[in-house]
Amino acid sequence: MQILDLLFLGSSVRSWLIAAGIAAIVAIGLRIGVVLAVRRLRRVARQTKNDVDDIAVDVLASTKFYFLLFLALVTGSRWLEIPDEAGYPIKLISALAIVFQIAAWSNVAISAFIKRRVRRTVEHDPAEATTMAALGFLIRVVLWSVLLLAALSNLGIEIGPLLAGLGVGGIAVALAVQNVLGDLFASLSIVLDKPFVLGDFIMVDDLAGTIENVGLKTTRVRSLSGEQLVFSNSDLLKSRIRNYKRMQERRILFTIGVTYQTPRDLLEKIPGMIREIIEQQANARYERAHFKTFGAFSLDYEIVYYMRMPDYNTYMDTQQAINLELHRRFEKLGIEFAYPTQTVFFERASGGGAEAEVPA
Numbered sequence: 001m002q003i004l005d006l007l008f009l010g011s012s013v014r015s016w017l018i019a020a021g022i023a024a025i026v027a028i029g030l031r032i033g034v035v036l037a038v039r040r041l042r043r044v045a046r047q048t049k050n051d052v053d054d055i056a057v058d059v060l061a062s063t064k065f066y067f068l069l070f071l072a073l074v075t076g077s078r079w080l081e082i083p084d085e086a087g088y089p090i091k092l093i094s095a096l097a098i099v100f101q102i103a104a105w106s107n108v109a110i111s112a113f114i115k116r117r118v119r120r121t122v123e124h125d126p127a128e129a130t131t132m133a134a135l136g137f138l139i140r141v142v143l144w145s146v147l148l149l150a151a152l153s154n155l156g157i158e159i160g161p162l163l164a165g166l167g168v169g170g171i172a173v174a175l176a177v178q179n180v181l182g183d184l185f186a187s188l189s190i191v192l193d194k195p196f197v198l199g200d201f202i203m204v205d206d207l208a209g210t211i212e213n214v215g216l217k218t219t220r221v222r223s224l225s226g227e228q229l230v231f232s233n234s235d236l237l238k239s240r241i242r243n244y245k246r247m248q249e250r251r252i253l254f255t256i257g258v259t260y261q262t263p264r265d266l267l268e269k270i271p272g273m274i275r276e277i278i279e280q281q282a283n284a285r286y287e288r289a290h291f292k293t294f295g296a297f298s299l300d301y302e303i304v305y306y307m308r309m310p311d312y313n314t315y316m317d318t319q320q321a322i323n324l325e326l327h328r329r330f331e332k333l334g335i336e337f338a339y340p341t342q343t344v345f346f347e348r349a350s351g352g353g354a355e356a357e358v359p360a
Contacts, residue, residue, distance in 0.1 A: 023076030030068040055112045062108040067101040099147045183217040186233035200245035247310035257298030257338040277325045278305045281318050298338030
């Protein structure tokens with residue numbers, strides 16, 4: 001009889017059967033109720049434009065079965081006489097079940113909110129999308145820490161000495177993982193200072209590409225040739241970064257050379273001709289064009305203009321149109337573009353000489 005009392009914790013078999021039946025009915029009822037409520041509320045949420053009801057449905061759908069089972073067991077246990085010896089394990093299980101369920105609800109709510117926020121802002125405000133993606137992880141870390149400390153406090157564990165011990169241990173861990181922590185703080189710097197955001201085209205040393213993801217340790221960049229480049233956040237901030245996405249205007253400098261045989265009156269017309277050609281381009285702003293120098297085999301002109309649109313393809317289309325029009329006008333006026341040549345002199349024994357010009 002004592003063995004049975006120990007096995008059934010002082011309650012009769014009849015009480016255990018009633019408690020088990022009640023627990024089973026409550027567990028099944030709660031499960032069916034949650035499923036039906038989620039289906040019903042999801043149909044209603046689809047008809048509204050706000051995100052609050054959608055997030056609420058996602059949170060309700062993330063209710064774990066073990067939590068429902070725990071509620072059912074607590075309800076069934078009302079029919080039992082639980083001795084004091086079994087109180088602590090039940091309290092421990094209760095605290096863990098509540099902590100994990102609150103964490104699951106909060107994690108789904110945070111993830112749903114961040115995903116919707118990023119989806120709405122990534123097109124017109126990539127900086128906010130980058131910030132939200134990085135802060136989401138930090139919010140989850142803080143949330144889990146608070147819930148864990150709350151659970152330990154409810155179980156009667158002194159948190160003060162535990163935090164002091166974690167502080168001393170944290171110093172040792174920080175020394176061991178200082179590189180990881182350096183990347184973590186670099187990630188926070190990127191999020192807060194925003195030297196670049198998702199979608200920006202950057203160049204680091206001789207590597208260039210579009211920002212795809214800013215993580216806690218690394219930043220991933222999609223290069224022009226298609227492969228993914230992975231940069232350590234701390235190394236990235238130590239480098240010289242060129243952010244072409246934030247370019248307001250693109251400054252273009254190019255040179256052309258004409259032959260030394262070009263008449264002076266035509267040389268004087270070339271700067272005005274170049275200005276006229278550039279000003280005909282819709283997205284170009286003329287700056288200057290000068291006869292710069294006497295080159296080794298050419299008379300060199302230096303031309304500068306600005307593209308009002310920083311897009312590279314637009315710049316190339318404009319430069320191509322300028323080059324073609326220059327070629328057309330030079331051909332019409334008989335002006336020849338220079339190319340590398342050298343003059344060779346032949347001297348005869350009688351003192352006479354001859355010269356010939358050949359390509360270099």
